Amino acid sequence: MKHTAKDLADKIDAVVEGDASIELAGVAAPERASSGDLIFVDAAKHTARARASAAACVILPPGLSVTGKTIIRAKEAKVAFAKAAALLREASIIATGVHPTAVIAPLAKIALNASIGPYAVIGEDAHIGECTQIGAHCVIGAGSWIGDYCRIHPRVTLYANTRIGNRVEIHAGAVLGADGFGYTFGDGRHWKFPQVGIVEVGDDVEIGANATIDRGSLEDTRIAEGVKLDNLVHVGHNVQIGAHTVIAAQTGISGSSVLGHHVVVGGQVGIADHCTLEDRSVAGAQAGIPTGKTIRSGQVVWGTPARPLDRFKEQYVWFARLPELGARIKKLEGQLEAKLGKS
């Protein structure tokens, strides 16, 4: 959708410097931009890239300048660019209309302006909200609820009774609501513990490709609003994830762990069962958080088993000095032996 620089700046609380009437039609990296694309830089070292760009308009933070272009001045240039991009670019189309091959159960409720792709299967009593798009080959289990303006990419599976808020985006291959991994051992074998809870996902959540979120066992699994989960993330049964928490690729969270709001979890982190990561805590990539552990609010941890980042770094420095420490002990032993021998 085309916007003038002025329109755009007004909508993202920014200010235009220079020709505010130029039309913008997209976003790009400086090197790839054509004249109608909006670009941004947020550091002095990148202003030369902006200057050399074909783009006629650049978003800049206070203190930077690029000559010969219209400038949209915003305190947080990258946030402004993200907001502008959302206005300039139409989101990719996942489905248009209800495809005749979609298999929709008689009692499913599909909003009139929702779209369902080829071969999607919508179970009995499922609800699909306004303007929501369901991609090809999705399987939406009976009794599931999907809110408005959601983008469900092809080949997503929702088991029965999964609940999804509004403006949620789920990428291809994700599976929500599969049975949790719960067994109890007796008579030499594992007995399946009942997995009768559901998965609830709040508004504005994004879930990556081939991620898996298990249903609760006797409780529910809950993902609060604004959470972002990367590809191949695993969320176990009964896990609770607070608002605006971000979790990078291939991280796994075991049963009944609780993450607060605005937590940041790196890639390939392992969070064992019954852990608590309080609000705004941070777990570095590949950290391993043992069963039942609590990470305090705002704390940053790394390593397996995870410990405070400062401590990890200090220990790691000493670790690298181990050969030297060994040599110093040996020298002391030699000196002392000589001394003791002498006396």
Place this chain on the structure above:
Amino acid sequence: MKHTAKDLADKIDAVVEGDASIELAGVAAPERASSGDLIFVDAAKHTARARASAAACVILPPGLSVTGKTIIRAKEAKVAFAKAAALLREASIIATGVHPTAVIAPLAKIALNASIGPYAVIGEDAHIGECTQIGAHCVIGAGSWIGDYCRIHPRVTLYANTRIGNRVEIHAGAVLGADGFGYTFGDGRHWKFPQVGIVEVGDDVEIGANATIDRGSLEDTRIAEGVKLDNLVHVGHNVQIGAHTVIAAQTGISGSSVLGHHVVVGGQVGIADHCTLEDRSVAGAQAGIPTGKTIRSGQVVWGTPARPLDRFKEQYVWFARLPELGARIKKLEGQLEAKLGKS
């Protein structure tokens, strides 16, 4: 399926105390139960939760009591609860009948009471056993064999000639029988090594969502009866997994490794190629087991490279004391220098 407390207790080898005629219709957590739900607690600290519950009947282990309710007394309360749940709850329905959109090859053999969901594709000569349910969008490769009473959730893919036992449950998105990761390097590039073995899965196995189990290269990949694999687990070519072994989410097992029976593997463990984990050994979460390593029967290991848990813990304690050790060495050096200077 409703049962009286007496019926249920008889079937799970337990004993009723109190009104044995009350009817039970489901299972729940104490806080969520209605009067017809069965609950359980297995520790004195939880009896207050049971007492406060609306449930009329509670499974308890010997030594605990909850007043005002029918008690089903069982030595292992959690196992009894799991067994009772399997009797009280009907498993979710994956498919009913053979959907007209299923594409079934002419020579596939589908048991009369098997069910096939919408858009499933069943290859030539495939066999689907009695009462087995195949979910929507499953792809069952030519020549595959699936036993009786299996539950294959939507969007599972079996490559050709995969063999599945009875009462196996496979969750959405799992892929069985893809080519193993085998190449041999020559002339500056990788040549694909033949991957002509198959995957064999025993009875009563459960496989998690988006898990992958590769076919053998010149041998087969074998998963014995009662094995439980969590979501996103990867099993490489020629791997052998013994009976009743349990493997948590995101663990990967490289080619030709052999796991015994009743092995327990935590989440995100990496088992390199040609390893042996003997019967009843345990690998803690995120452990890394190097190529060719053997973990002895009953041994518990942790860390990367994995070592016995006791040793890991001891080393870890010393690791945390490194700064202190460094200070002590420095002090010794100072004292000795003073001493040597004096003499």
Place this chain on the structure above:
Amino acid sequence: MKHTAKDLADKIDAVVEGDASIELAGVAAPERASSGDLIFVDAAKHTARARASAAACVILPPGLSVTGKTIIRAKEAKVAFAKAAALLREASIIATGVHPTAVIAPLAKIALNASIGPYAVIGEDAHIGECTQIGAHCVIGAGSWIGDYCRIHPRVTLYANTRIGNRVEIHAGAVLGADGFGYTFGDGRHWKFPQVGIVEVGDDVEIGANATIDRGSLEDTRIAEGVKLDNLVHVGHNVQIGAHTVIAAQTGISGSSVLGHHVVVGGQVGIADHCTLEDRSVAGAQAGIPTGKTIRSGQVVWGTPARPLDRFKEQYVWFARLPELGARIKKLEGQLEAKLGKS
């Protein structure tokens, strides 16, 4: 396809010793071979297995011999076996013809001899090359380009505008072109950064089951020719992977990292964002490479944070000796105290 030993040897630059006219029809492990199967061994300790085999023909490297069989002599026996297997075995059939249930957009261009399986969905303007097979339930996004002789197994998803070279094999459940994990934080929430780049995959690449390769944000994600990615590998936005690089299962590569050619990456490795792994470098299984780090050409690293393998091993040996070092320090302290007390 049957070949005589002579035919086969000619085609793989090897030499026959013994009866060159025998017919070969397949490949197998020595223990499983029938007389018409070709086998190989590449170490003296395995020649007994070859001798005991029913196979009439064996590939051997210089210096080994097995009596009573036709020998195909090749400098690199395993490479020769891989090449022979490719000639003897027909690849499994993924699809034949265009299935009537495939949904093909009017402007998609499908080569006349390409095959499309049941329920595949091919988007507008997509291109499917000569002799390429697209499996059941694949979703090929609008504007995507797939070259010649590709093998796309069932249930692969390509988002719009993904580009795939020739002779590429993609296993079931893989997702190419999903949005990268890019957000910028402001006003207490995460704003989606535009993900408008594409994924480009070169010739002769193989991609494992349920792997995920994200589209670029403002740049593209590029996988060069001959790259092999195992199951459940994650490749983030803007990542560049050089020719003939091999990456084992469950490894994750964060945004904008660059891997050279002939790099070898073990399983479950975590490569943070903006890293560089130069040509022919090696990262051991479960290694963790921190943000922005460069691994030099030919260097071998292990551990988290990753360091040169020699250093890792040295430090690890000292790590195991920590309890002993502690005891030696204690002894020194005792001796010195006694000494100082005496003087």
